Amino acid sequence: MTFNQPDNLDHGFTSPSPGHTLVIGLGNDYRRDDGVGLYVARKLRDLNLPQTLILEAIGDAAALLELWKPGTPAILVDAVFSWSEPGTIFRFEAHSEPLPEKFLSPASSHAWGVAEAIELARTLKQLPSRLIVYGIEGKSFEVGLGLSPVVKRAAKQVVTRVVKELGRVGGGG
Numbered sequence: 785m786t787f788n789q790p791d792n793l794d795h796g797f798t799s800p801s802p803g804h805t806l807v808i809g810l811g812n813d814y815r816r817d818d819g820v821g822l823y824v825a826r827k828l829r830d831l832n833l834p835q836t837l838i839l840e841a842i843g844d845a846a847a848l849l850e851l852w853k854p855g856t857p858a859i860l861v862d863a864v865f866s867w868s869e870p871g872t873i874f875r876f877e878a879h880s881e882p883l884p885e886k887f888l889s890p891a892s893s894h895a896w897g898v899a900e901a902i903e904l905a906r907t908l909k910q911l912p913s914r915l916i917v918y919g920i921e922g923k924s925f926e927v928g929l930g931l932s933p934v935v936k937r938a939a940k941q942v943v944t945r946v947v948k949e950l951g952r953v954g955g956g957g
Contacts, residue, residue: 810862817922845901858912870923871934
C-alpha cells in the first residue's frame with residue numbers, strides 16, 4: 785500500500801501524534817469513483833484541520849494495521865459497491881461492530897478489502913479506540929479519471945460530515 789502525506793517529506797511515520805485523529809482516504813484515482821476516498825482526503829487536507837493527520841492510501845487495505853494504533857481514533861473514507869443507489873453515503877462505527885456482510889466484497893480494487901482489514905485488526909486487538917468508516921456508493925469503477933457527478937456531490941457531503949465528526953472523535957476543529 786502506498787501512503788501519501790504531501791506535507792511530510794519523511795514517510796517513515798507510523799501513526800499520528802498523541803491527541804490527534806488519523807483520517808485515511810482510500811482509493812485509486814485511475815478507476816473513476818474508486819478515487820473518492822482520495823478526493824475527500826485532499827479536500828480535508830486543504831482545510832488545514834488542527835490535530836488531524838490526513839493520509840491517502842492506495843493498495844492493500846491490510847496495510848492499514850500499520851497506520852493505526854489502538855489508542856488513536858481514526859476515520860476511513862472509501863468507495864463501496866453494494867448495489868445501492870450511487871452516491872449513497874454509509875457511516876459505520878467499526879470499533880463497535882463489524883461492517884455489514886454486503887461490504888465484505890471481492891469487488892474492491894484493493895487486494896484486501898477494508899472490512900477484512902478491520903476484522904483482522906479486531907481479532908488481533910489492534911483496532912483504533914474509535915474507528916468511523918464512511919463508504920460512498922460508487923457508480924463507475926472502470927479505468928479512467930474523475931468522479932461521476934453523483935459521487936462527487938456525495939464526497940462533498942462527506943467532507944462536511946468528517947469535519948463535524950472530528951469534533952466528536954477528539955481531533956480537528
